[in-house]
Every structure is written in structure tokens, then in C-alpha cells.
Amino acid sequence: MKLLAFVLSALTAASAAHAQSCPDLTPYAKARETIADLGRIVAPEGVQEQYKTRIGGVEQWVNVRGQDRANPIILFVHGGPASPLIPRLWQFQRPIEEYFTVVNYDQRASGKTFREDSSDALGETLKVERYADDAIELAQYVLKRYGKKKVVLMGHSWGTIVAIRAALKRPDLFYAYVGIGQVINVRTNEKVSYDFAVAEATRRGNTEAVEELKKIAPYPGDTPITRERIIAARKWAQFYGGLTAYRESSQYFYDAPLLSSDYDAQDACAIDKSNVFTLGRVLPEFLEVDYSKVTAFPIPVFMFMGRHDYTTPSVPTEAWLKTVKAPRKQGVWFEHSSHMIPWEEPGKLLVSLLQYVRPLAVDKKTDK
Template identity: 60%
Template sequence: MKRQWLAMGMIVAALAARGGELEDARAYQKSRAAVADLTRITAPTGIQESYKADIGGIGQWLYVRGQDRANPIILFVHGGPASPAIPTAWQFQRPIEEYFTVVHWDQRGAGLTYRDNPPAQVAPTLTVARYVDDTIEVAEHLRKRHGKGKIILMAHSWGTVPALGAALKRPDLFHAYVGVGQVISTRENERISFDYAQAEATKRNDQEALKDLASIAPYPGELPITRERIVTARKWPQHYGGLSAFRSESTYYFGGPRLSPDYAPDDVATIDQGNVFSLGRLLPEFVTVDYSRVDTLRIPVVMFLGRHDYTTPTAPTEAWLRKLRAPYKQAVWFERSAHMVPWEEPGKTLVSLLRYVRPLADGKMPAAE
């Protein structure tokens, strides 16, 4: 009898646990549905579509949203490598969609594009030059599909590497270039970021950080910047607020994809998978990126600079922009942001796009400050 009661108790406990899991699953689905409903575009003039296009010989995913098809198009080139913006765009983008049609794109080796293409086929194509050409192809595709003469090119972090290359190679495609967390010199960025982490760790007497940083010093030094070294080097400046200002963690960003209405739960895993797949292959070339000798750009340039950014430190970008010759150039400082400017200060992001970028798409020249 005792065994029967024990077995019955185990069954009841298992059913209760299963019931809790089902309740959690239902709550999760309801949360995703609420985000989907909030972000759903219902305006008759609007556009909301997600589809795969042939870019650079493989199917690559595009995500298009806006309240009015007549508005200028922003092509947003995500960071990483392989950190797609589609699954977290719902956190900051909705107000921007009232004034622009915004296009996100899962680059080769990233997110849904990584999911849908054989890795063996894609791996040999992971070069900066190929990403530059992909950016150009996406821009041409959007111009043709939406009947636009030009579009706005906006890029974040790693995405600024191929995007600036595309702006230099095909300025005829773009009204303007907007860099967020701009990469000018990867090695200089790594040096500044490391020095910041060491200074903060010393000030805080953070022995764990000091020991960790000492293990890769001098950094970057003369040794190759391997995946292991760059992960260690990025860990501490980001912990001290160099990724998201005044935060040691960025849970809002890394956890955000789970609520995305555009990524199924199973698709969220492709973010980390694509990052691991792409970073190691791109890193040797990425660490040699140096745009510091570029002194002319034939389109207007606007830089969004996070005051506390020590993921891609702003000093090289500020110095580069000062000497750059361009039809128009403007630095916009975000005092409460580090690296994640659109996520950290979405209001100022919108206001800055309207003040400095929208006029350029309308053929006007805003006053430089």
C-alpha cells in the first residue's frame, strides 16, 4: 500500500510539474503575441514583410517595416559579426517607423540566413569584401523593389565595416551614411578598450579582472588577436558599462530575442550558432580593418557616438570625422549611452534621425553644429 501511495504521489507531482511547464509555455506565447500585436502595422499605407532574397548567391533574410511606403528607406546593417538586429528591433524601432521604412537584414552567417544555408557552402565566402558586395546588392534590391532612387545606409558596430566600404564603393546608392559604434581601426579600438578596463579594475581593486586582463597583456600587442583573447579583452570593459552605459549586464538585449515576434523560439539558438560560426572565420581579417586613411566620402556622414562606448571606443571615430571631407558631416553625442545607442536612447535616436538625416533624404542640407 505504501508503494502505491508513493507511486501515486510521484504521478501527482509529475503532473503538477507538467502543468506548471504548460502554464509557463502558455504565458510565454501570450507575451510574444502581445509584442507581435503591439508592433503589428495596420495602416493601409504601411508595409510589414519578412522574406528571403537572393543576395550574393545565397538566400538572405530581409525584414521590412514602416507606416508609410512613401517614407525614405533606412537599411540597417547589424553588428556582430552575426548579431542580427531583427529579433530585438521591437525594443526601439516602432517610433522610427512613423518617419522611415526600416529594413533589417540577417547577413550571411547570421540568424535566419545562417539557418537556411549549408555552412560548408557559406564558410569560404566570409570575407569583408563579400559583405561589402552583399550590402550593395541589398541596397540595389531595395531600390528596385520599392521604387526609390536612393536609400539611407545606417550601420552598427561590426556592420559599419561592410557598410562604410559600400558607401565608399557605391555612393550613388545612398542619401547618407549613419554610423553607430563606428569601427575605424580595430586594433586601436581594442587598445583603448583594454586600457579602459585596466584603469577601471585598478580603481576598483578588482583582483579577478586584473588577473584576467594580465593573462592577455600586453593587448593587443604583437600577438595575434585570437577569439579567446578578444573575448577576454571585451569581457571587462563591457562589465564596467562599456556595452550598455551604467550597467554591468545587458540582459534586456541578450534576452530580448525570446520575445521577438519575428524569431520563433527555435530560431533564437541560431544567433549564438551564427556568431560562433562567423567570428572565428572573420576575425583574422576584421582585426586588420583600418579606415583611418580614408579622408573623403562623397555622401553626407552622420555619426551617433555613445559617450561611454568602450566596445568600439569613440576617440578614433571623432578624430577621423574631424579630418574627413564630405558634403555634410555631423557628430551626435549620446550622453547616456555606451555601445547600444538605439536601444539605450531610442528617443534621441529618433530625434537625431529626424533632425540630421531625414532632411538629407528630402534633398535638404541640415545645419551642421
């Protein structure tokens, strides 16, 4: 599971070689059983379900967990593209499940959903608008299935591109929006990330890094932003903590599916395969993403920002949040996080959700 799976970080390591072999999970069998047992929701009023349902013409896998069905629901839109959260939930989500029912899903051409349909015809549908419509359709399904009026919409990394679009199209479905590792303007992000990498490499006297980064200067500039140029820029930004703060690598994330009872070996293998399948198809549209022109947001918006995030840098997000008009808005800085806030500061994530978001998501008739 060494394929970097967030849309920018993924480009630094995506290769067909990673997609050819599936992991042997036999050595992890006992650990997988232990983690599964710990994660079992045994509260009588709880919910623990995993199933597939047809969304946007594709059978998509959904995971629902919570200690009390009466709690508000979070619909979590994962990053990538094709970087599903379901096999990684065991690492951080359990405390959140005491206060929210959390719905995760493997997006089209991602993880378990990729195993349902990996056709060329599906590849033609991989557009931001289609992903957003999927999120909307899933929200409607969840509301009906669990008897709720609205849900909280939360996105991470690539998922923030999808989720913002969904919120703008159907604000009536959502109590609030929470962006984690928010993408506002991709080209701005590229420049901020590159400049950070150059500054850090220069400060630390890393001549190898400086020379590699010089080869793509000016970046992004007017030259097309190719996969190869992104690889060169991302390599050193992430090495200096731009993915996980204070760390040169983030193996805890990549290997997490090996220990998840929600994924078998073929599912784990599908993560890398779906990443390779997806990246080239979404890259042109991804590079043109620009939400800086959105001056009004129809629902309360909360941005959870990693101080050290140079995968989707937080400075453009902070600037956007200061100018956008919304019924309510709040930026929350995570001082010891980079791009991986749920893993890096899970305690503060929970406290922030309880302080800012949950009070807006309580339906007096059905929720607690």
C-alpha cells in the first residue's frame, strides 16, 4: 500500500507496477481479528452496516457506523481521488461515532466500488459534477434510510472539491459543511507548495532537492502542469512534512488497509488499481478547480486547517474564508497537523466537531 493516494500526493508514486500484485493478508490475520473485535458496535441503539447501493448508475459501497442512531449524521467524502477511507476508519473514527453516525463510501472508481465497475465506460463519467451528484444522491438515500432531515457534509482533500460542489447545488440537504485539507484554487496551491519545498530544501542545504526543483522552475508557471512536474514538486514538499507534520513519510496511512476487516486482499489491491485508473482521467479538470470566485456560501461552513499542510496548503483557504459570506463561518487551525488532520490530531478534530458543528445538526424531534 505504498501508492500515495491523495490527488496531488498520489501523482508522486502512482505506477502500474503497484497495481499488479495484491497483498498477502495471512500474516495480519490475528491483528485484523483483534481490530475488528475492538471496532464492533455492541450498543443496542447503535448502527454498524456495510452494503452497496446504486448511486449514479453505479453500485457504490457504503459504510455506516455510530453508537446511537439518534445522533446526527456526517456524510464524509473521501480524498484521492480513489483514496477510500473505509479501510482506514479504524485508525481514528471511533470517538466521533459516540456523537455522530458517520457515513463513508467508496466513490465511483475507488476501492470496493472499483471492483463493481472498472469499465472504460465508467472512466468516461469521472467528472467533478458526476462525483458531486453522487454525493447528493447518497445524501438523499441516507436521509430516507435513517429518517433524518439533513446531514453534515464533510470532505477531505480531493473530497472537498466534490463536497463544496454538492453543497452549492443542494444546500437544503446539509446542516453545515466541514472542509479538511480544503482545495480552493489548485494552481495557487501548486505555487505555495513548490515555494515551501524550495525554501526548506535551501534552508537545510539539500542540494539534491534544490537541483531537482530548479529543473521545473518556474512552477507552475505558464508551462503545462504535467504529471511529471507535479511529481517533482510534491516529492520534496511532502518529504519536509507537507503531508504529515514533522514526518518524511506517512506509512501508517498507506498500510492501514492491511489491518482492516472491512477490506479483503482484492479490495486492498483495488485501491492502487483504482488510483491508477482515475488519476489521468480527472487530472485536466482537477487542475482547473477554482473556488476562489465563490463569494457566498449557502450553509454554515467550517474549515479545519493544518498549519503545516503543503499538500493542499491552508493559506489560500484562510484567505477565502475571510471574504466569503455565509450564515456562519469558522476557521480552526490544527497547529500540529499537516494534511492528515483526522490522524494527526483526532482529539482536536472531535472537540471541534462538538464545539462548532454538532449544535447546528440536532433535530429536536429525532436527534439528541
